[in-house]
Amino acid sequence: MQRYYAIFHRGQTKDIPWWVSFPDVPGALTQGHSLDEALDMAADALSAILVCGRKGKDYGEPSTYDEVFAQAKEGERVFPIMPTEKAMAAYRPKKRIDIMMPGDKVDAIDLLVKGVKGLDRSKFITRAVDYYLAEKYPSAVPAE
Structure with a gap:
C-alpha cells in the first residue's frame, strides 16, 4: 500500500x-x-x-x-x-447474499459464535471464506 x-x-x-x-x-x-x-x-x-x-x-x-x-x-x-x-x-461496501446450507451447520455456527464477543454468523462465514481463499487461492487475497 x-x-x-x-x-x-x-x-x-x-x-x-x-x-x-x-x-x-x-x-x-x-x-x-x-x-x-x-x-x-x-x-x-x-x-x-x-x-x-x-x-x-x-x-x-x-x-x-x-x-x-x-x-x-x-x-x-x-x-x-x-x-x-x-x-x-x-x-468496504457490504453485499447481502442468500445462501443455502444444511441446518445442522447453521446451528453449529450459531452455537460457536454465541460465546465469542464481536463475532456473529456473517463474520464467521466471511472469516471462513478468507481462510479458504488464502489457503487455496492466495493470489485472490489482497496483501496487507
Missing part, C-alpha cells in the same frame, strides 16, 4: 490540540486529542477515503516527504501514514 504524508497542525483550542490534513488527499481531514490519537485517526481517515473515494477523483502518486514538508508551517509536523487492510475492510 502507498504511504501518504500528513501534516499535523496545532489546534487553536485545548479541546482539539491536533488536526490533520493530507495535501495529496483533499477531503481526508481528522483530528485528535493527543498526537497518538491524531496518528490513529489519520490512518483511519486515509483508509476510509481511499476505499470510498470521491466522485470523479482518483488519487495519483503521493508526494514525497520533502514536498509535503515544504507545505508545512513552523511548528507543524509531518508523518507518514499508511492505510491498513483492517481499517479499509471496515469501509
